Amino acid sequence: MECVVSLEGLVSSQHGQLKYAASFIDETIRDIRLESGHIHIVHDSPKGNAAIEEQVRKLIDRFSQGDFGFKENILFEHKVDTPYEGDIIAELVERKIIKVLEPGLFIFREPFSSLMRFLDYSFVTKIANRFAGITEEQYPAVIHCDTLNKTNHFTSFPEHIHFLSHLREDLEIIEAFSQSIRDAGGWKQEQPLDLNANLAKPKFTMNPSTCYHCYEGLQNETLEGDGVTVTAISKCHRFESRNHTDFGRLLDFSMREIIFVGKPDYVKENRLQAIEYLKELAVEWNVDSVLEIANDPFFTNDFQVKASFQRNQEMKYELRLTIPNINKSIACSSINFHSNTFGNAFNIKMGKRNAVTGCVGFGIERWAFAFFAQYGLDEANWPAAFREQYHAWQQKSL
Template structure:
C-alpha cells in the first residue's frame, strides 16, 4: 500500500527530519520518499493508510510547533572542486572492498580498513594530542542501562537503543532452547517460538550509543583537581535507525573517536573553541569540501522543539559536514558539543564544591573515510598532496 501525505504547513527545512522519523512509525514500511511538498510511504500495515497518515501528522505537529525552523547558520566553509563524482559505495562493493551484510552493517577490507586506521591516528596526533595533559582510555562496547538512564538517552533517543539480554540461568530453559533450534534445523528468525518474558531476563545492558558516556560513568562521584581533564577514546557505537540505514554513511555499527573535556566552565569552553579551530585547519590541510554549521541532535520525543531550539540558540552543537558529490548532499563527519553541567549533575562529578561541565569532539571514522573517498575516489594519484603524503608516511611507519 501507498500512503501519500501533504506536507503543507511544515517548513521545507524540516522535511528531512520528518522523513527520518517516519521510518519508525510502523515496522512494515518498506520505502519512504519525499516528493514535491508531500511524503510517500510504502507499507503493508494491517492498520491501513489512515493509521499511517495519522502518525505522519503527529510527527508533523511535533516538528512544526513553536518558532524554530532549521535556519542555516554556517560558521566556516571550504569549497573544493573535487575530482570524483561516482557512487563510491557501489564501487567499493563491486571491488569487494566492503561487504554489505545488510543496510548499515558492513565488513571493511583493505584499503578502506587502512584508511580508517590512518584517520583515527590522524585525529589523535593532529587534534587530541594538541591538548595538554590528554590521556587515553578504552571502553567496552556495552553500557549499563542505568548509565543510559542518567544521560537521558532513553527519553531523548529511544528509537536508537539496542538492548542486550541472554537466556535465563535455568538449565531447563537453556536445554529447551537448544533442542528447539536443533529440531528446527537451525536458527530461523521469523519462526522462533521464544517467549522473551519467560526465557530472558530484563536487559541490564545495551550496546553503547556514544563513546563519551563511559567517560562520565567512570568519573562518577569523583572530585577532579585543577581546572579539568582531557580524555580521548575510540569505541564501537551502535544506533538502530530503521530504514535510514540505507542513507549514505548512516551505519548500525560504527567507530567513534572522541576527545572529552570535563572541568570548570571556562576550561571546557576554551578547549571546545580550540577544537573548532583544529577541525577547520584539518579541513583546509586535507582540502576536503566541507562546512561547519550550528546543529542540533535529532531528538525523537515530543519535546523535540524545546531541546533542539535550546541547543541551537545556545550554540551547543556544531557539525563539520563533508560533501558527497554523487548525491549532492553533505553528511556530518565530526561534531563539537557543549553539555553544560548535564552530565556533571547526572554523575555527581565535582570541581571543588560545584558539579563539572563537559564537552566533547567526535569523529565518525567510517563517515570520514566514506566522505573522503566520495570526493577523491580510490585512485591515490587524485588525492590531495598533503593527505597522500601523510597517508604514505603513516603506512611506512606502520610496517
C-alpha cells in the same frame, strides 16, 4: 499500499527530520520518499493507510509546533572542486572492498580499513595530542542501563537503543531453547519458543556514544586543577531503521572522541580550540566541507524546544563533508557543549560545584566514506598533503 500525506505547514528544513522519524512508524514500511511537498510511504501494514497517516500527522505536529526561531549559521566553509563524482558505495561493493552484511552493517577490507586506521591516528596526533595533559582510555562496547539512564538517552533517543539480553538462568529454559533450535533445523527468525518469556530483563545495551563511559568513570569524583581532557575510541551502535540505507548511517560504527570535563572556562576554551584545529585539518586535507550550527535528532514531543535551545545556545556544531554523487553532505565530526548536564547526572565535582563537559567526535567510517566519495580510490587524485601523510603513516606502520 501507499500512504501520501501533504507536508503543508512544515518548514522545508524539517522535511528530512520527518522522513527520518517516519521510518519508525511501522515495521512493514518498505519505502519512504519526499516528492512535490508530500511524503509517500509504501507499506504492508494491516492497520491500513488511515493509521499510517495519523502517525505521520503526529510527527508533522511535533516538528512544526510553534516558531522557536531556529538559528542557522555557517561558521566555516571550504569549497573544493573534487575530482570524483561516481557512486563510491557501488564501486566499493563491486571491488569487494566492503561487504554489505545488511543495510548499515559492513565488513571493511583494504584500502578502506587502512584509511580508517590512518584517520584515527591523524585525529589523535593532529588534534587530540595538542591538548596539554590529555590521557587515553579504553571503553567497553556495552553500557549498563542505569548508566545510560543518567544520560537521558532513554527519553531523548529511545529509537536508537540496542538492548542486550540472554536466556534466563534456568536450566529448563536453556535446554528447551537448545532443543527447539535442533528441532527447527537451526536458527529461524520466528522461533517456536517464546523468547519474550524466556529472555532475562536487559541490564545492558550496546554503547551508543563514546563519551558516556568517560563520565561514568568520573562518577562521584572531585577533579583537581581546571579539569581533565580524555580521548578514546569505541564501537558505537544505533538502530536507525530504514535510515540505514542512507549514505553513512551505520548500525555499528567507530567513534573517536576528545572529551573535556572541568570548569566552564576550561571546557569552553578547549572546545573553541578544537574547532580551530578541525578547520585547519579540513583545509590541510582539502576536503569539501562546511562547519555549521546543528541540533541532535531528538525523538521526543518536545523536539522543537530542545533542538532550538541547542541551536540558539550554539551547543552543537557539525563538520559536514560533501558527497558529490548524491549532492548532499553528511556530518563527520561534531563539537558539543553539554553545560553541567553530565556533571550533575554523575556527580562530578570541581570544588563545590558540578563540572561541565564538552566533546569532539569523529565518525571514522563516515570520514573514510566521505573522503573516497570526493577523491575516489586512485591515490594519484588525492590531495598532496593527505597522500604524503598517508604514505608516511604506512611506512611507520610496517
